[in-house]
Amino acid sequence: MRDIEAPVVRLQHVGKVFDANGQAFQALDEVSFDIARGEMVAIMGPSGSGKSTLMNIIGLLDVPTSGSYLLDGEDVSELDRTRQAQVRNARIGFVFQNFNLLPRMTALANVALPLVYGRVSAREREERARAALAAVGLDTKAASLPNQLSGGQKQRVAIARALVTEPSLLLADEPTGALDTRTGSEILELFRRLNEDRGVTLVVITHDAEVGRQMDRVIGLRDGRLVPQILETYYGVVAGARVAA
Amino acid sequence: MLREQLAMAIDSLRANTFRSLLTMLGIIIGTGTLVAVLSLGNAVQGQVFEQFIDLGTRRIAVTAGDPSARGARDVPGYGLLSLDDAAVVRDLVERRPDLFRTTTVEVIVPLDIRAGGVGLRDSVVGTGPEYARIQSIRVAHGRFLTSSDETRRAPVAVLGGLIARDLYGADPAAQAAALGTTVQINGQAVEVVGILRAAGGPFSADRRVLVPVSTLRLRLNSELDVPGRGLRVNSILVGLVSEQLTDDAAAQIRTALRAVRGVPPEAIDDFEMSLPTEALGVLRGINGAITGFVALVAGISLLVGGIGIMNIMLVAVTERTREIGVRKALGATDRDILGQFVLEATAVSLIGGAIGVSGAIGLVLLVGTLSGIAAPIAWGAVIIALVFAAFVGIGFGSYPARRAALLLPVEALRYE
Numbered sequence: 001m002r003d004i005e006a007p008v009v010r011l012q013h014v015g016k017v018f019d020a021n022g023q024a025f026q027a028l029d030e031v032s033f034d035i036a037r038g039e040m041v042a043i044m045g046p047s048g049s050g051k052s053t054l055m056n057i058i059g060l061l062d063v064p065t066s067g068s069y070l071l072d073g074e075d076v077s078e079l080d081r082t083r084q085a086q087v088r089n090a091r092i093g094f095v096f097q098n099f100n101l102l103p104r105m106t107a108l109a110n111v112a113l114p115l116v117y118g119r120v121s122a123r124e125r126e127e128r129a130r131a132a133l134a135a136v137g138l139d140t141k142a143a144s145l146p147n148q149l150s151g152g153q154k155q156r157v158a159i160a161r162a163l164v165t166e167p168s169l170l171l172a173d174e175p176t177g178a179l180d181t182r183t184g185s186e187i188l189e190l191f192r193r194l195n196e197d198r199g200v201t202l203v204v205i206t207h208d209a210e211v212g213r214q215m216d217r218v219i220g221l222r223d224g225r226l227v228p229q230i231l232e233t234y235y236g237v238v239a240g241a242r243v244a245a
Numbered sequence: 246m247l248r249e250q251l252a253m254a255i256d257s258l259r260a261n262t263f264r265s266l267l268t269m270l271g272i273i274i275g276t277g278t279l280v281a282v283l284s285l286g287n288a289v290q291g292q293v294f295e296q297f298i299d300l301g302t303r304r305i306a307v308t309a310g311d312p313s314a315r316g317a318r319d320v321p322g323y324g325l326l327s328l329d330d331a332a333v334v335r336d337l338v339e340r341r342p343d344l345f346r347t348t349t350v351e352v353i354v355p356l357d358i359r360a361g362g363v364g365l366r367d368s369v370v371g372t373g374p375e376y377a378r379i380q381s382i383r384v385a386h387g388r389f390l391t392s393s394d395e396t397r398r399a400p401v402a403v404l405g406g407l408i409a410r411d412l413y414g415a416d417p418a419a420q421a422a423a424l425g426t427t428v429q430i431n432g433q434a435v436e437v438v439g440i441l442r443a444a445g446g447p448f449s450a451d452r453r454v455l456v457p458v459s460t461l462r463l464r465l466n467s468e469l470d471v472p473g474r475g476l477r478v479n480s481i482l483v484g485l486v487s488e489q490l491t492d493d494a495a496a497q498i499r500t501a502l503r504a505v506r507g508v509p510p511e512a513i514d515d516f517e518m519s520l521p522t523e524a525l526g527v528l529r530g531i532n533g534a535i536t537g538f539v540a541l542v543a544g545i546s547l548l549v550g551g552i553g554i555m556n557i558m559l560v561a562v563t564e565r566t567r568e569i570g571v572r573k574a575l576g577a578t579d580r581d582i583l584g585q586f587v588l589e590a591t592a593v594s595l596i597g598g599a600i601g602v603s604g605a606i607g608l609v610l611l612v613g614t615l616s617g618i619a620a621p622i623a624w625g626a627v628i629i630a631l632v633f634a635a636f637v638g639i640g641f642g643s644y645p646a647r648r649a650a651l652l653l654p655v656e657a658l659r660y661e
């Protein structure tokens with residue numbers, strides 16, 4: 001099922017049409033690209049460019065109207081809701097702008113939550129959640145509640161939660177958007193380390209040019225279509241800072 | 246998975262303890278009412294039935310006719326019973342041992358009773374030795390009245406259990422010591438020869454002082470005659486051989502009494518007879534009506550409780566839309582979410598049921614202790630109450646839970 005040789009993500013002619021007050025609205029049009037295993041990719045574009053829709057499709061929170069989506073070589077564009085949930089659980093780790101930790105659960109319980117839905121035993125859940133917390137440097141905060149943590153720490157817990165099922169893909173939606181610049185770069189540093197040490201594949205949705213610059217590659221989107229050279233054209237910066245650095 | 250969901254449910258109830266309790270209120274009241282009323286109802290019913298079976302099912306009581314009844318004749322002293330009537334019944338009883346066992350009368354007068362500085366006003370009952378048998382009375386100390394007491398007009402009295410308690414205290418030794426001492430009844434000294442065991446219940450002799458009829462008439466109070474017919478009696482009690490013979494026995498008594506009292510053939514009886522079968526039927530009917538009413542009240546309460554749960558769960562689903570979105574993003578299936586919310590609603594309902602049932606059990610035990618009536622918990626009602634509570638939770642939790650389960654993750658995540 002999970003084809004290691006295949007690209008993690010392969011979108012082919014993906015289109016998404018919304019019905020807005022009786023009028024069809026083309027949110028995505030003929031979008032095709034691959035994301036290779038171990039790659040760090042930013043999806044960038046201005047508001048309304050369709051990048052949230054694209055993220056939802058990649059994250060299996062939504063299905064394309066046309067075209068196909070292969071995750072780990074498996075066609076996932078027409079799964080039912082239950083299978084979608086199972087694939088999200090096993091292969092995709094979400095990191096949100098606003099962390100989205102459940103407030104009444106400890107950091108450890110938050111990290112372990114995806115394993116609950118993956119029907120992992122309580123004992124193994126605890127072990128794996130602790131390991132994931134250690135990987136983001138928060139092993140001492142296991143018993144803390146989210147409101148006892150700083151913004152950066154919350155995002156680290158969220159990253160641990162995304163990593164705990166060892167997904168094929170880490171999907172981060174504006175992961176530094178709610179953080180100050182310094183904490184933001186610490187989070188980016190953590191992503192880079194996870195990518196280098198563990199080969200984690202990362203897709204970041206952002207409109208922050210600085211975040212885009214630090215990725216291996218930027219996929220630009222405008223009015224639902226792919227645009228090449230988006231950083232240079234629209235943000236006036238040079239891509240590939242990471243490679244250059 | 247169930248364990249995790251249960252933990253989540255408990256956790257979310259604890260996060261809103263007060264709200265959860267308010268939500269449970271209908272369920273608490275519903276289940277509590279059911280268990281408390283059925284338990285106490287059973288106890289009271291048991292008590293009453295026991296009394297009836299003890300003293301009532303093989304007995305006919307003849308009491309005075311109602312002068313205001315339709316068809317009552319306008320004659321002086323209409324309806325009153327006297328010793329003459331009792332004598333006729335006694336003749337009948339002696340003639341027909343196949344139907345009757347024994348008979349006696351009750352002459353009831355409220356009088357002042359004093360002993361050792363304690364004063365009471367209670368019923369002094371003139372009766373005979375047969376009273377003990379007909380009423381299934383048990384003597385705790387001393388003896389019951391005898392026929393020799395009657396012929397000698399002996400100034401003796403047998404005290405009901407509660408009278409003895411009031412006069413001498415609850416200590417059995419103190420009560421036993423009172424035998425042979427005197428009490429003042431209407432200012433006259435009367436010797437205590439017996440004390441009855443307290444039987445409890447509304448039909449017992451617990452609050453009575455029993456004396457021979459002749460003593461009551463000649464020594465204690467002499468103004469009780471029905472003009473021209475001898476001493477007025479409140480009731481004539483007749484013990485039957487078997488309750489199967491009730492109808493036949495009643496017909497015989499009726500004929501004899503109508504004859505001696507000169508009731509014209511077309512006139513209605515100028516006395517009343519209470520038959521055990523009627524009373525039992527009435528009691529059963531009342532009990533059935535009470536049970537039905539309680540079931541209705543409890544049912545409405547549970548229904549209202551269920552609507553309360555549905556309401557609060559709908560609020561919870563809205564409040565936690567984002568949480569639901571996050572859970573779905575992390576891999577919760579629709580069924581996981583459905584299960585979580587149904588379980589939460591069921592937990593609310595069951596905890597409410599447990600609180601209601603516990604409260605009711607406490608109440609029943611308390612009432613049992615205070616009243617001295619043995620009140621067994623109606624465990625059947627407990628089980629029914631809890632099962633109902635669970636169904637209410639599942640039933641009324643399903644709709645909100647479905648709404649939660651069918652939320653689209655994309656929209657739920659976007660919800661502020």
